[in-house]
Amino acid sequence: MKYIIIPVIIAVCSISFLSCSTKNNPDQLNQEEVMKAEAPDSLKTAQTAMDKYEPGTWLTDYNLALRLSKESGKPVLINFTGSDWCPWCFRLRDEVFSQDAFINFAKENLILLMIDFPMRKELPPEQVKANQALQEKYGIEGYPTVVIVNAEGKEIARTGYKEGGAESYVAHLKDLLAKK
Structure with missing residues (x-):
């Protein structure tokens, strides 16, 4: 049977x-x-990314940040940081990046990208590899280093921690962007 x-x-x-x-x-x-x-995948991906992106939030994906930059016309502010060990990175985060003056400026004018090199927090291996490649690409030698790039990844300006708080930092960024 x-x-x-x-x-x-x-x-x-x-x-x-x-x-x-x-x-x-x-x-x-x-x-x-x-x-x-x-539509082509690149267009669908960029549109989907723009639909889901919350302006003023930090991304960790370089290629996504460049796509958003191209779509929005805004430059990318890359924060190379040691988020869990670097005292100057803590100060930049606390005195500038977490303040309303910076957040409001960033929402209107920047795509934010954090490239992190933590000591205690473990990142996925592919993220570590991508972050190291960007560190080499932009010649980063210390933290924090802030690099502003256009949609093609070409460096527009470079800076780091500056005393004076968020309002002063926003004025500094405006000066750097005006020179591009």
Whole structure:
């Protein structure tokens, strides 16, 4: 009896599988037609990213930041930091980046990207590799280093921690951006 059931099950599964094929269903588009009808992946990804991006929040993905920069026309402010060990990074975060004056300026004028080199917090290996590549690309020798780049990743300006609080730092950033 079980020798009869197995071939029947195989036949039923084969018929079910063939009926799901797009080639057998004239009402469905095949994959090639679907690709022609849809927008390019890069456009869809950028639009999706812009739809989901909250201005003034910190990203950790360089390529996403560049796509958002291109889409929005805003430069990318890259904060190279040691978020859990660097005293000057703590000061920049607390005195500037967490203050309303900076946050409001950033929402309107910048895409924010944090490239972190923590000592106690473990990052995924691919993030560590990506961060190290960016450190080399931009020649980062100390923390914090702030690099402002355009949508192609070309450096516009470079700075770091500056005393004076968020209002003073925003004025400093405006001066740097005016010189681009």
